Amino acid sequence: MQSAAFLIAVFKFVLLLFSLSFHECAHAWMASRLGDQTARMQGRVTLNPAYHVDPIGTLLFPAIVIFGPLFGINLFGGFLIGWAKPTPVITRNFRKIVRDDNLTTLAGPVSNLILVAVSFAILLVTAIAVPDGRMIVRGSLEAAFNPGAAPFGHPVAVLCTLAILINLSLFFFNLLPIPPLDGSRVVRNLLPYGAVQQYDRINMWLSYLLMITVGSFLLRLLLFPSLTVIFSVLLGI
Numbered sequence: 001m002q003s004a005a006f007l008i009a010v011f012k013f014v015l016l017l018f019s020l021s022f023h024e025c026a027h028a029w030m031a032s033r034l035g036d037q038t039a040r041m042q043g044r045v046t047l048n049p050a051y052h053v054d055p056i057g058t059l060l061f062p063a064i065v066i067f068g069p070l071f072g073i074n075l076f077g078g079f080l081i082g083w084a085k086p087t088p089v090i091t092r093n094f095r096k097i098v099r100d101d102n103l104t105t106l107a108g109p110v111s112n113l114i115l116v117a118v119s120f121a122i123l124l125v126t127a128i129a130v131p132d133g134r135m136i137v138r139g140s141l142e143a144a145f146n147p148g149a150a151p152f153g154h155p156v157a158v159l160c161t162l163a164i165l166i167n168l169s170l171f172f173f174n175l176l177p178i179p180p181l182d183g184s185r186v187v188r189n190l191l192p193y194g195a196v197q198q199y200d201r202i203n204m205w206l207s208y209l210l211m212i213t214v215g216s217f218l219l220r221l222l223l224f225p226s227l228t229v230i231f232s233v234l235l236g237i
Helices: 003-032 053-071 097-128 133-145 155-174 182-190 195-198 206-233
Strands: none
Touching: 003 053, 003 133, 003 155, 097 133, 097 155, 097 182, 097 206, 133 155, 133 195, 133 206, 155 206, 195 206
């Protein structure tokens, strides 16, 4: 079972790396579509993780959260989140600065919802069309949420289940109004000039602290009900 837990951890890390790259690629692609070619010229319209990696948010922090439980370290309540290197955007290149900046910002979280939808669709087809499909989906759920305590299950179903978990976490996490997360960018565009100056002075280490403390609380409030609805639909078919 320990080998199954390790394999689940590897799956999580690879999926997180892909999901973060997809997220940042979506930012860069939308900015390019709206007139700002800065990210495109830096090669950020790509799924290659090498162009998006942040040493702390993409590698160190997720590695501790994912592999820590294998060594008795349980950080952040088991919630898997992370962040990549911010996509460069020069807003003066947009035709409608606030609107286009918000669209570019929201493209990231929307990309995570797209991955959730694709994974859900694959599991839905599995549950409906594959013999013993509901049992496969149930097994993938048990393997994803109880690694080491349940059989590994079907690899594709497990990957899709983990993709839903990871990308829903990233969706809610990135909408938090904490710099430099996407939600903070939208909030910043709504603030008056004087408040923007104060908002921009938020210390980065304070941001990291807020991500871990406030982020953990809010994810618990938002993520569990969402996952309950998704898997209730899949298992109730």
